[in-house]
Amino acid sequence: MTRIIFLFVCAVVALGLTGCKLVKNVPEDEKAIAADASGDNARTDQRITDTFHTKLLPYVRDRALTFAALRAALAQGLDVAGEAHGNRGSGAGAAWNFALTGTGVIVSAKLDTRARVADLDMDGDGAADVTVQLGPVIRGNALRDIAPFYNFDDFRDQIEFAKLGRALNDQISGAIQLPEGDLIGQPMTFTGVVPLKKADEAIIVTPISVEVTP
């Protein structure tokens, strides 16, 4: 009787040890992420790793319109332009987002703020046509909302969804470098995303790349 119990205990111990080994063999990147709010940051990091360089940046670059093309598209009406070239953020009332690329001359800039911006003349008439956000504070969620592969239904809630928007902005914010000195009159080349709720709304670019080339 005691022997049987002993064997049984041995078996349990052996099984237990096997269990331990299995746990140890789970690869680092397959560790379970908590399903509740405490897992938000881990999931956000994972999404950035999985998509930012490999999917989002190429997606924006490939779809980027020139300023003239965007203006021509918008002349057909915002919804028509959006269906053809843009992506709508999640939910009613959300903006259409368009990728835009080009070079313009800086006609004015606001740099004494945490949310720096430069206004560019794109068509040579001397008037500002677009405003490029230069950080370090980047407003809005244009980078998230242009991508059809970030779908609100795949997120735990609006907080987790917002965290991705912020994390994407932070990726950009850290990468923007501006030359010293006066920017006025300098040409700036950018690629980025423009969110629009109305066809005649001010064009504000959240960039994925910015270069000032004197």
Next chain:
Amino acid sequence: MNIKRRLLITAMAVGVFGATTGLAASAATIAIITPSHDNPFFKAEADGAAAKAKELGYDTMVLVHDDDANKQSELFDTVIAAGVAAIILDNAGADASVSAVQKAKDAGIPSFLIDREITATGVAVSQIVSNNYQGAQLGAEEFVKLMGEKGTYAELVGKESDTNAGIRSQGYHDVIDQYPDLELVAKQTANWSQTEAYSVMETMLQANPGIKGVISGNDTMAMGARAALEAAGRNDVIVVGFDGSNDVRDSILAGGIKATVLQPAYQQAQLAVSQADQYIKTGSTGLDEKQLMDCVLINADNAGKLETFALSN
């Protein structure tokens, strides 16, 4: 024996038929359940839903749960027993409401949620909520601008049990905390209440007389804070709210409160009823369960166009 059996079958058929007609007759009613109409926001929701339901040819049962999950559960029993065709709900708690909505689903009655999310998916047909986080970011961006990116400020937080209180606070800080010269010197809940906000603001002012701004989780608290500031002769303090109520609109137009964020409550409730109608008629809304609605910044530029939680063009 045979006759008896036939009678029985006939009786059953009548019973089934009777039940069916009963359902068909009550299929014309939509239940609208929200928190108390004392807060004009919830009244706007109920009014918007009722108006849309009437327009689409439904009768309505308009009920309030007073943010009491037990009462909400009883109301669900009532409307299930009444055999309503659909339920429009602004719920009484993200966790506590799941079982009530499930109960309706088990009874074959679809629920369409507005304003507040619940913590489960696949139970309600639609969850249409304002993007409170996006709205809070808008309010905070305006607040930062008004503050000139620097100075000390206080925050009034909503009722802790309401998920939107936390979401808005996080949205505010997501933006404001990126400005190192803005310093939070006091943060306290006033439970969405105007009177509570008044006394909390008085205390905050005594402890922090140099305060330059107040950001509030909703409009009723913003109104309370503004009243306390006025009483203390501090009209210079910048106050920003959230909801887009007519009271705050009037304050903005009079140069009091500086800004708020409109939740399109009226439109949201109408959207929920349209989706319920679609679902009743076709068995599907054709849309994702979870749907966001963007909020809109209200300041002196557009406050004049605001009326009962809706912005005219």
